[in-house]
Amino acid sequence: MQQNKSPLTRIFIFLTTMAVTAVLLYRYGEQWLRSLILYLSTAGWARQIATDFPPAWQVASRFIAGQTSQDAIRATQEVNQQGLSATLNFLGESVNTPEDAAVAREEIIQLLQHIHQSGVNATVSVKPTQLGIHIGPEVVHENLQLLLTAAEKYDTRIRIDMEDSHVTDTTLNLYRRLRDEDQFGHRVGIVLQAYLYRTQDDVEALLQEGAWVRLCKGAYKEPHDLAFAEKADTDANFLHLSKRMLSDEARVTGMFPCFATHDEALIREIIQYTRQHQVDKESFEFQMLYGVRRDLQEEINAEGYRVRVYIPFGTAWYPYFMRRLAERPANLWFFLSNLLR
Ligand SMILES: Cc1cc2nc3c(=O)[nH]c(=O)nc-3n(C[C@H](O)[C@H](O)[C@H](O)COP(=O)(O)OP(=O)(O)OC[C@H]3O[C@@H](n4cnc5c(N)ncnc54)[C@H](O)[C@@H]3O)c2cc1C
Known part of the structure; x- marks a missing residue:
């Protein structure tokens, strides 16, 4: 029709x-x-x-660096010149066939190669539904294994983004399975969303496991029995979880927390907490999106804090x-x- x-x-x-x-x-x-x-x-x-x-x-395109990996590398060079690092994302999600998932995987392997060849300071972020999580756990696991093999070869790291709550458990299982495979344990990271009630428990578990975790507020439509309905509650939970991720206990286990937000008040509260508790500026980072609050990205970086910019590119830009x-x-x-x- x-x-x-x-x-x-x-x-x-x-x-x-x-x-x-x-x-x-x-x-x-x-x-x-x-x-x-x-x-x-x-x-x-x-x-x-x-x-x-x-x-x-x-x-x-205000939020997207361009349609090709060359565009993304160019945007990365610009943010690197300002002293910020990057994480690149080849846009795409919700694939339904192993063939489409393999196409995405090959694009991302090429991206890893381009990152290496150009010498930019960047990691890569990937979406589980782009790599076949809806098709089956073995499909997405195999694709991520191949990506991590390439990340090892090109000496970078891969973060598994968190999508909606239908895939939270499967994504966490996938992350743990990959992390426990000896050869790539240190090259894979995960994301948690402060709007979900369960995230308190997930933070505690990942804290014990010394994980490399990005905390964000959460960007999907979730039912009220799973997620806070009020933004103020999500914001308060974000701050509470951030403090846990910066605690002495988290430092002992080797957790590396990344705080993905443009919420200036929240960022200031996190900074204040790290000052009060003498947390080393090198032991955590802030992350923000390409095209959002560039002024804040530069300001926080100029104060000596690590800032990473999430740079998406590709033609499948609509849902993002x-x-x-x-x-x-x-x-x-x-x-x-x-x-x-
Ligand atoms: C690096 C990074 C990675 C992310 N990865 C994930 C992920 O894996 N899974 C997931 O569910 N979500 C992810 N998100 C999205 C996140 O969950 C939030 O939806 C998003 O960051 C908006 O929330 P906020 O914390 O920035 O603050 P808000 O409280 O929503 O906004 C605070 C201020 O930030 C600015 N701002 C925020 N968003 C925008 C925008 N879109 N356009 C212009 N200005 C804006 C405004 O000035 C606003 O007043 C990620 C976000 C970042 C920064």
């Missing part, structure tokens, strides 16, 4: 959806809008309309971009005004 619609009709539907969304925001508030944008981020029909519409990419819109509804006005222009 979708295929038969003319480009103009599609654009009309998309713009109408966005305009209706804006009106509903005004009427019902931000929480509702976030849910709608997160729904659209997974809707195939919306993805098709947006990706068929060239101006949408121009707006999305929509999650960025959902995080900050003000981005929607920016998006709409640019489209209309």
Whole structure:
């Protein structure tokens, strides 16, 4: 059905959806809008309309370094020149066939090679659903093994991003299985999301295991029986978990915490805590997204803290971009005004 619609009709539907969304925001508030944008981020029909519409990419490219790994390396060189490190992400998620997962794996192996050849300071972040977690645990495990073999060869590291709560357990199991395989243990890291109630227990377990963990707030649509409904509760949990990850106990086990947020108040509280408890600046890092709060990235770095920038690239930009819109509804006005222009 979708295929038969003319480009103009599609654009009309998309713009109408966005305009209706804006009106509903005004009427019902931000929480509702976030849910709608997160729904659209997974809707195939919306993805098709947006990706068929060239101006949408121009707006999305504020958050995405480009479509090729060369673009990503160029963006990495720029952030490296400012003293920041990077983690590169080849965009893509929710693949349904082993062949598609293998294509993504090969692209990421090439990326690892480019990182090595160009000499940039970068690791790589990958999504489990891009590498076949929905197809089966053996498919994703084998793909990650091959990626870690390449990471060993090119002397870098791989972080497994955390996606929605359907895959939290499988992703953690996968991470532990790979970490316990002798040859790559030190090359693989994981992510936890402060909006999930379970994360308190996951932090305690990973703390005992001395893991390399990125803590973020969480970017997916989750039911209220699994995740905090109020943003203030997620923020408070983030700070509480950060302190645990910076505790003496965590340092003894060798945990290396990474705090992925642009929340300036939260970053200032974490810094204050590390000063009060004499935590070495080299023993943790802050992480932020490409195109978001560059001023803050540079400011924190200038104060002597480690900052890593998450740099996505590729053509499968739609779901990533929509999650960025959902995080900050003000981005929607920016998006709409640019489209209309
Ligand atoms: C390096 C990195 C890796 C991540 N990896 C994952 C992951 O694996 N799994 C996962 O679920 N989530 C991941 N996220 C996303 C994360 O969960 C949040 O959704 C996102 O970071 C927004 O929350 P915040 O902590 O920045 O603060 P918020 O409290 O949402 O925002 C604080 C301030 O940051 C700025 N800001 C935040 N988001 C945006 C935006 N999109 N556009 C413009 N300004 C913005 C605004 O100034 C805002 O006032 C990652 C985030 C980062 C930074």
